[in-house]
Amino acid sequence: MERKSEKKPRILCLHGYRESAKIQKRLILRWPESVTGKLDLVYLDAPFPAQGKSALEGYFDPPYFEWFQSNKDFTEFYKFEECLEYIEDFMLKHGPFDGVLGFSQAAILCAAISGMQRDGMALTKVPKIKFVILISGAKFGGPSFGVPKLAANAFSSPINCPSLHFLGEKDYQKKDGEVLLKCFVDPQVIHHPKGHVIPELDDRNTEIMLGFIEKKVNNFETTRKIALSSL
Template identity: 65%
Template structure:
């Protein structure tokens, strides 16, 4: 198996942000140069739930918009959390195998918690272990801003060992959550950028970090 996959690109399931879509995330990721994107097999998935309110990208990107789960205003109660993950797992079973996950915003918050829940045997039991994460504007379930749904109560009880790339915006409202999330990973690789809650273009330094991370995950994916 390893030999047959040696020349394949790492296959990555991409989870979009709150009240956006797979198509929008694909457009955002294409700010990154083709020299990066051609090394990855990126698969974009729409979340299962139509937007339940106004989208922050309304007027910038066309609808429809989707969300992975819903929460009350202070993020202490969640709806559709387990169902959203089951939807992802079903897609991974039918369209995998996937090596890793890329998430932006709500998609990154969810992706960050999945390896820990998978290690507990609570979710993604029918698919291979998640080997790496790319988290853009992420946050921590069970951190200071977001309470943890019951399923994710112990998602970060042990440090997450899989390689992780964290993209953090200097002016992002989720910056404190993104920083706090780093402590939950064994060896997080970090890109800081001057923008806000967005997927940034890559400057020379960021591009070097991304390319080094891709080299790392290629080895992990084909191992």
């Protein structure tokens, strides 16, 4: 029999606050082909039009979107359940997905998704997420953010889901990202000198990224093959 080509990990990519899938795709495709070529990347616009000015106006064209909304103190959240239902519906129609990648607001969301899915509070109709990639993330219930009701127990115990965290030296959310690290079992970290952005990958961070893909992501495919061969 002819051997089938290796299946690439399928990743749902979720953009930042008042940004878009188109913008995120342009930024991620600046990464080396040695990284992007190993992944099946799918980009999704958030469900709600931006309710105010985007920080990217003048740099990238509209439209811009938001995943959910909150008050100025980030203590009350709105349309959070609708956001999760929207993501789950997309996953059902276009999946299955192996992992999720989020930047900024979406990284906060993606960080909690594993815990919510574990507890049966979200994404109950789709397969378990196998890994998360969090760029400029933060923790619900951490230094800067309150907690939506559905995510109340997301971090009640360490999240045993392979995770790769991007921490920017000049990122205003860096401390929140460091707090988030403690919520995961054996988190991997990419440090970069930039601020609150999706950074380009230098040689060292490309190596870390490829190592994560090989050890953490592709390991699931190897485990699956071993399990099938034993049947």
